[in-house]
Amino acid sequence: MEIKKDLKYTKTHEWVKTENEKMRIGVTDYAQEKMTDIVYVELPEVGKELKKGDELCVLESVKSVSEVYSPVSGKIVEVNKTLEDSPDRINNSPYNDGWIAVIEIKDGLEIKEFLNAEEYEKHIESEKA
Amino acid sequence: MKHTPLFEIHKSLNAHIVGFAGWEMPLYYSGIVDEHLAVRKNAGVFDVSHMGEIIVSGKDALDVMQTIQTNDADMSVKRCKYTHILNAEGKIVDDMLFTKIDANRCFCVPNASMVDRIFDIFNKSASEKDVKIENKTDSYVCLAVQGPKSMEVLQNLTDYDLKNIKPFWADYVDFGKTCLVTGTGYTGERGCEIFTDNDFGKIIWKKILDAGVECGLKPCGLGCRDTLRLEKGYLLSGQDFHEDRTSLETNASWVVKYNHDFTGKNALLKQKEEKHDHFVGFILEKGIPRHGCKIMKNNETVGIVTSGTMSSSLRKGIGLGYVRPEYSNIGESLDIVIRDKNAKAKIMKLPFV
Known part of the structure; x- marks a missing residue:
C-alpha cells in the first residue's frame, strides 16, 4: 500500500493536492484496495457547489457502493471524465490517472485540517486495530 | 464464525x-x-x-423426498435435480440440488444459511417413516x-x-x-x-x-x-427469495411437478389461476442496480430489484427482480431508482450471457 509524502489526507480516505486556489481530489491506495475492482463512477457536474463533507461522487465496485466526500467547500471546476469509461484507473493509479475532481477552494482555513502522510498511516493502523 | x-x-x-x-x-x-x-x-x-449436505436414506426415502420438495424425486440412480422447498403458503424456504446416490438414498445440498431449517423440515416429515436423516455438512x-x-x-x-x-x-x-x-x-x-x-x-x-x-x-x-x-439469472437464496416468493413467481417454475403431493402444492395450484409478479432480468444503459432498488413505470412503482451488479462479460449494469405481470415482457422499458434518480432499463431474455 502506497502513501505519498507530498499529498494530504482525510480520515475518510480521500487524498488532496493543493494547486494554487484549487484542490485536486482522489481516493487513497488503501481505499481502492478496500473497495476492490471499481466498475462504475458517478461523477458530479462541473459547476456544482459543495460544502465540506457533502457527497462528491459515488464509486461502485462489483459488490459495494462507496461515497466519496468533498474534503473542502467550493465549486467543482474539473472532473476526470476518463473514469466513466475506465473506472479501473482508480485501482491502477489512485494518485495520478485516477484523480476524481478539482475544486475551487472557498475557505482557505479548511485546508489546515488535513492529515500528513505519517498521520494518515497512523490513522489506517488505528482503523485496522 | x-x-x-x-x-x-x-x-x-x-x-x-x-x-x-x-x-x-x-x-x-x-x-x-x-x-x-x-x-x-x-x-x-x-x-x-459451507453448503449443506443432508443424506436421506431408508425404505421411505423417496416418500419423504416427494413430500418436502416440488420436483419429482422418482428418478434414476445417479440423476441430480434442482428443486424448491416451500412452506405451506407456497413460499420458497430454500432451493437445493439433490442426487439419488442409490435406490434408497438421496444426497441433498441446501444453502449454508438454511441447513438447520431444512434438516428440521426433513425430520418433521420423517416422523413415523422408515427413514434416516443425517446432517453431514461438517464431514x-x-x-x-x-x-x-x-x-x-x-x-x-x-x-x-x-x-x-x-x-x-x-x-x-x-x-x-x-x-x-x-x-x-x-x-x-x-x-x-x-x-x-x-x-x-x-x-x-x-x-x-x-x-x-x-x-x-x-x-x-x-x-x-x-x-x-x-x-x-440463477436465484440466490436469501436474496432473490426469502420465504416471500413462490416458485411460480420465479423463473424456475419448471421445478414444480404436480404429479406428487408436496408442502405448498395447494397454494401454488391456487396462485396458478391468479395474476402474480414475474421474476425478470434487465440491463441498464448506465449505472448499477442493487438489491432493494424500486422498479418504476410511468412514475408508479411496479417492482423491486433483488440482485444487481456490473456484468463483467457485458460491461453493463444488470439486475434481477420481480415486476407486475403486465410489465414483465421481454423488451419492456422500465426505470430503476438508484440514489433517488431514475436509470433506464430494458427487460432481457435470461440468461444474459
Whole structure:
C-alpha cells in the first residue's frame, strides 16, 4: 500500500493536492484496495457547489457502493471524465490517472485540517486495530 | 464464525476473506472480475464447503423426498435435480440440488444459511417413516470446478472417463480417493462439483490448482460466484427469495411437478389461476442496480430489484427482480431508482450471457 509524502489526507480516505486556489481530489491506495475492482463512477457536474463533507461522487465496485466526500467547500471546476469509461484507473493509479475532481477552494482555513502522510498511516493502523 | 477445512490454504493464497451465512469464506483471491473472466474463458475452482449436505436414506426415502420438495424425486440412480422447498403458503424456504446416490438414498445440498431449517423440515416429515436423516455438512468438502476447460483439467487426475459426468448426472470418481461428482455448478459453465472428506478435500484442491495452471484455472471466491450466477439469472437464496416468493413467481417454475403431493402444492395450484409478479432480468444503459432498488413505470412503482451488479462479460449494469405481470415482457422499458434518480432499463431474455 502506497502513501505519498507530498499529498494530504482525510480520515475518510480521500487524498488532496493543493494547486494554487484549487484542490485536486482522489481516493487513497488503501481505499481502492478496500473497495476492490471499481466498475462504475458517478461523477458530479462541473459547476456544482459543495460544502465540506457533502457527497462528491459515488464509486461502485462489483459488490459495494462507496461515497466519496468533498474534503473542502467550493465549486467543482474539473472532473476526470476518463473514469466513466475506465473506472479501473482508480485501482491502477489512485494518485495520478485516477484523480476524481478539482475544486475551487472557498475557505482557505479548511485546508489546515488535513492529515500528513505519517498521520494518515497512523490513522489506517488505528482503523485496522 | 465457522471455517471450511481449506481455510488456512485460502489464507496462504492471500484470499480476501468475508463473513457469509455464518462462515468466513474467500470473497476473492486475484480479484472478482479477473476470476469471473477466468471461469467464462478457462476454468476456476471454488471452495463451497459451507453448503449443506443432508443424506436421506431408508425404505421411505423417496416418500419423504416427494413430500418436502416440488420436483419429482422418482428418478434414476445417479440423476441430480434442482428443486424448491416451500412452506405451506407456497413460499420458497430454500432451493437445493439433490442426487439419488442409490435406490434408497438421496444426497441433498441446501444453502449454508438454511441447513438447520431444512434438516428440521426433513425430520418433521420423517416422523413415523422408515427413514434416516443425517446432517453431514461438517464431514464434507465441496469443490466446484467450473469453466469450459474444467473437465479437461480434472481428466488429468483420474482414469475415469469424465465425459460420463453429464449436466445433472452424478457418479463416483477415483481421484486418488473415491469422490462423489455431480454435473452441477452455479456459473452456467461446463463443470462439476466434487464432494469428498475433509482431509482429501485439501489434497484434491491442491491437485486441481496444479493441474490447471497451464490452462489458466484460478482459485475463485464467492464474489465471482455471485456475478457469474447473476449473468445466468440463477436465484440466490436469501436474496432473490426469502420465504416471500413462490416458485411460480420465479423463473424456475419448471421445478414444480404436480404429479406428487408436496408442502405448498395447494397454494401454488391456487396462485396458478391468479395474476402474480414475474421474476425478470434487465440491463441498464448506465449505472448499477442493487438489491432493494424500486422498479418504476410511468412514475408508479411496479417492482423491486433483488440482485444487481456490473456484468463483467457485458460491461453493463444488470439486475434481477420481480415486476407486475403486465410489465414483465421481454423488451419492456422500465426505470430503476438508484440514489433517488431514475436509470433506464430494458427487460432481457435470461440468461444474459
